[in-house]
Amino acid sequence: MFTLYDELKSSSERACPLTEESKAEYHVRGPFKKWDLKGNISVGSYTSINGFFKARGVVYIGKYCAFGNEVSLVSGNHKVSMPNQQVWLQQRLGFTKCVESKGPICIGHNVWLGDKVVVLSGVNIGHGAVVGAGAIVTKNVEPFSIVAGNPAKEIGKRFSPEVIKEMLKLSWWDWSFEKMKKNQAFFELNIGNSEVLNLSDYVVD
Numbered sequence: 001m002f003t004l005y006d007e008l009k010s011s012s013e014r015a016c017p018l019t020e021e022s023k024a025e026y027h028v029r030g031p032f033k034k035w036d037l038k039g040n041i042s043v044g045s046y047t048s049i050n051g052f053f054k055a056r057g058v059v060y061i062g063k064y065c066a067f068g069n070e071v072s073l074v075s076g077n078h079k080v081s082m083p084n085q086q087v088w089l090q091q092r093l094g095f096t097k098c099v100e101s102k103g104p105i106c107i108g109h110n111v112w113l114g115d116k117v118v119v120l121s122g123v124n125i126g127h128g129a130v131v132g133a134g135a136i137v138t139k140n141v142e143p144f145s146i147v148a149g150n151p152a153k154e155i156g157k158r159f160s161p162e163v164i165k166e167m168l169k170l171s172w173w174d175w176s177f178e179k180m181k182k183n184q185a186f187f188e189l190n191i192g193n194s195e196v197l198n199l200s201d202y203v204v205d
């Protein structure tokens with residue numbers, strides 16, 4: 001099955017290693033000096049990371065995301081089944097790391113993470129999802145879902161199933177900036193979460 005991880009990893013156009021240099025090249029917005037990055041962190045163009053940000057391990061972030069302050073993406077955890085739980089001591093001794101992971105973290109395109117959100121290892125957050133402030137995300141989040149709480153649970157959908165399906169088909173985040181500029185009517189739509197409409201009626205090539 002083709003997964004969100006496959007999609008984000010396979011497209012070099014959509015993601016780059018997050019460094020101070022690539023931040024400028026890929027138009028990633030935010031205060032880099034407030035970011036604590038360790039591991040393989042990749043981010044898509046035009047994502048906005050506001051304030052303090054921590055990422056650990058293998059993390060893939062899509063394009064046009066909006067992150068609040070003090071977001072943490074941690075794709076590893078202390079291994080509680082070993083006698084010692086401090087990673088530093090294990091490294092000093094030259095022993096096997098007391099760390100475990102359920103896999104990389106994958107954040108889709110145009111995802112909004114509120115302030116102080118924590119995302120744990122192995123989690124996929126689908127395109128267009130919303131994660132409420134202070135949520136701790138331990139399980140996958142469906143595209144265009146709204147989740148909140150500790151642990152995070154779905155509290156709603158942004159759109160109807162029909163609109164979600166069409167949004168994913170359109171994948172507007174892959175459009176050129178020129179095409180976006182021509183589609184003011186589409187980007188200014190206000191769509192109810194139970195409304196059914198044909199999005200293609202509002203899109204021009």
